[in-house]
Amino acid sequence: MPSADTDTKPSWADQVEEEVPGEDDTLPPSTEEINGDTKIVTDYKLNEDGKKVKCVRTFKIEKLKASRTVAARKNWPKFGQSQNDKPGPNPATTAIAEDVFMAFSTTKEETLNQTEEDPLKKLGQQRIVQCRVCKGDHWTTKCPYKDTLEPLQKEEEDKTKAAKPEPPKPDGKTGKYVPPSMRDGAGRGRGESMQPRRDEGATIRVTNLSEDTRESDLQELFRPFGTISRIYLAKDKVTGQSKGFAFINFHRREDAARAIQGVSGFGYDHLILNVEWAKPSGT
DNA sequence: GTTGAGCGG
CATH class of the missing domain: 3.30.70.330 (RRM (RNA recognition motif) domain)
Incomplete structure (x- = not known):
């Protein structure tokens, strides 16, 4: 970026980018100090009013592999056009354009894949639905014996319930919801209000x-x-x-x-x- | 050539 003719005939654009030429030498050099997993960068610059400002930034050094390689690269000796620069970033050639926030999704994906694989394996091994009436390989509502077998099973259930009724709680409630059709005093003929199921096969x-x-x-x-x-x-x-x-x-x-x-x-x-x-x- | 949507668990 800096060229040989900057001090002879600088363009207005260069002046804006490089701030005031010549003033840089009066500022103390930048320093970097690493303290455990914390890095402290101190540098000096001129603010808008031309006053010297000390700028201290602390960074936490991440334990991620990528960050370590980046950190190692920062210890390389300067080379190329910058090999004679002072330690630390040279504001004339280094600029932080904008912060880029990155979402590291690899760890999430890995855990997701792991949790997805197990249920999939299970699905292949076990049946997805099992009829509660005949234990067949279909939903209860689709059971061919739904209208014949299920009422019989319910009657059996009712008998066993009647044999050992649940002890009523002090407040007289069992704590369980009882649908109106099953409450005491409900009409004996269960399903009398139910019209026959929609004609399958028609x-x-x-x-x-x-x-x-x-x-x-x-x-x-x-x-x-x-x-x-x-x-x-x-x-x-x-x-x-x-x-x-x-x-x-x-x-x-x-x-x-x-x-x-x-x-x-x-x-x-x-x-x-x-x-x-x-x-x-x-x- | 074309066979639905919903209810569960």
Whole structure:
């Protein structure tokens, strides 16, 4: 940066960068002192008013490998254009432009990988779901015996509970939440208010729908075949654009079968509809 | 050519 013609004809830019030439020699030299893992750098400079200012900076020397190599490099003898400079940084050639903050993520990543690997191994070894009713490889709610086996199991549970009731607490509460349907005085016939579960196996899939078909259109189209319990028109969640297929649930399987017979191949909105039995989702 | 979303544990 400094050139031979600075003292003969300095440009205004050089003057700004190097401060006032010639004044540097009156300032004491910078010193570096290392005390354990602390480094103290003392240097002198002129402030905006031209007054001498002593500047003391302390650094903690990190134990990281990268910091050690940087620290070792600082002990190298000066070379090249700076080999005749005084000890310490020369303000004419050294500038701290800006602080750069670095996020060292390596240690975090390492620990993350370690914790991620173990559960993954476990997942490969063990089943993810187990039915509480039949111990099968599916969710309890999907159990084929849910409607037959589970009520029986609950009755067994109730019997054992009745055999040894929990001792009531002084305030008369057991401390456990009891849903209204299970409280004393609740109607005996559990589930009498529950309507039968949605008819599985009475779902048909309609494809090749034009994209402006709406659920009400499907309702009209399929109502003649029997009671419809549910209509699902697949749409893009964001745009609401129809995906061109739908699921129709009938209460009775016979109605669904007749709907397949009646509507499959039906010309609708310049397209030929395709209607089949729907497979259970997720497979 | 096109088979949903939600509920758990």
